[in-house]
Amino acid sequence: MLNGKTAIITGGSRGLGEAIGYKMASMGANIAIVDVGDPALAEKVCAKCRQEYGVEAKAYQCDVSDFDAVKQVVTLIKADFGTAHILVNNAGITRDGLAPMMKEEDFDKVIAVNLKGAFNMIRHTSALFIRNREGCIINIASVAGLMGNVGQCNYAASKAGLIGLTKTIAKELAPKGVRCNAIAPGFIATDMTGNQTDNPLLKMIPLGKMGEAADVAEAAGYLATAKYVTGDVLRVDGGIAM
Numbered sequence: 001m002l003n004g005k006t007a008i009i010t011g012g013s014r015g016l017g018e019a020i021g022y023k024m025a026s027m028g029a030n031i032a033i034v035d036v037g038d039p040a041l042a043e044k045v046c047a048k049c050r051q052e053y054g055v056e057a058k059a060y061q062c063d064v065s066d067f068d069a070v071k072q073v074v075t076l077i078k079a080d081f082g083t084a085h086i087l088v089n090n091a092g093i094t095r096d097g098l099a100p101m102m103k104e105e106d107f108d109k110v111i112a113v114n115l116k117g118a119f120n121m122i123r124h125t126s127a128l129f130i131r132n133r134e135g136c137i138i139n140i141a142s143v144a145g146l147m148g149n150v151g152q153c154n155y156a157a158s159k160a161g162l163i164g165l166t167k168t169i170a171k172e173l174a175p176k177g178v179r180c181n182a183i184a185p186g187f188i189a190t191d192m193t194g195n196q197t198d199n200p201l202l203k204m205i206p207l208g209k210m211g212e213a214a215d216v217a218e219a220a221g222y223l224a225t226a227k228y229v230t231g232d233v234l235r236v237d238g239g240i241a242m
């Protein structure tokens with residue numbers, strides 16, 4: 001379904017990004033991982049994409065919050081893969097704290113990675129999509145961006161910002177054949193959250209349990225092929241934000 005396409009996945013070396021990479025590879029897409037973390041993890045994901053799904057896969061070390069570094073990495077990806085068709089802005093961090101006590105650098109860092117990082121990636125890849133008259137951007141937001149969350153004013157603001165970014169890019173690039181959607185995951189078991197069983201938030205989830213990375217990956221696979229869907233925010237949250 002995505003044969004011959006190239007998907008760039010930020011933060012693709014573990015967690016949701018890793019699962020999204022496998023999903024897209026299973027659909028036939030070549031995978032470019034952009035991550036600032038342990039290169040060995042990213043290489044392991046690439047090796048699995050090559051061996052299990054027979055696609056091309058390569059990892060790039062890059063901090064998505066660095067405008068110039070993102071420009072360089074997109075140039076490298078273009079040289080290696082020829083072009084790109086899908087961008088998943090998944091890289092994200094938390095630096096939690098109550099707003100009255102939050103350090104300025106913790107606010108700035110979360111906005112820089114989660115929100116500006118997505119802008120940087122879109123800024124430098126959109127020329128490829130426009131040239132192809134085809135492209136699909138998926139921004140991984142969060143239910144925190146829809147509902148707010150105590151102790152996460154920086155994170156919730158970054159994710160709400162991502163939703164505004166998503167809708168604006170969807171409007172700007174629709175005439176060029178480029179779609180842009182967001183996924184708002186709820187409480188998903190990954191390294192970021194751990195697999196919690198006693199968190200009181202679990203009681204607020206109508207489906208009664210944490211989600212799995214594969215649930216978010218399914219949604220990304222759907223959006224990658226949903227050719228009449230743009231500007232949407234798809235909740236994958238067990239119903240918590242309805």
Ligand code: NAI
Nearest residue numbers: 011015016035036037063064090091092142185188190192
């Ligand atoms: P994770 O912490 O397991 O993985 C995040 C990945 O992003 C890591 O590989 C990390 O190295 C990479 N990364 C971090 N900063 C980066 C930077 N500056 N440049 C490039 N790569 C960077 O997190 P997880 O849980 O897989 O989350 C992925 C995305 O999903 C994040 O945007 C997160 O906010 C979002 N999300 C996660 C939820 C959850 O319950 N796990 C719920 C809602 C949203």
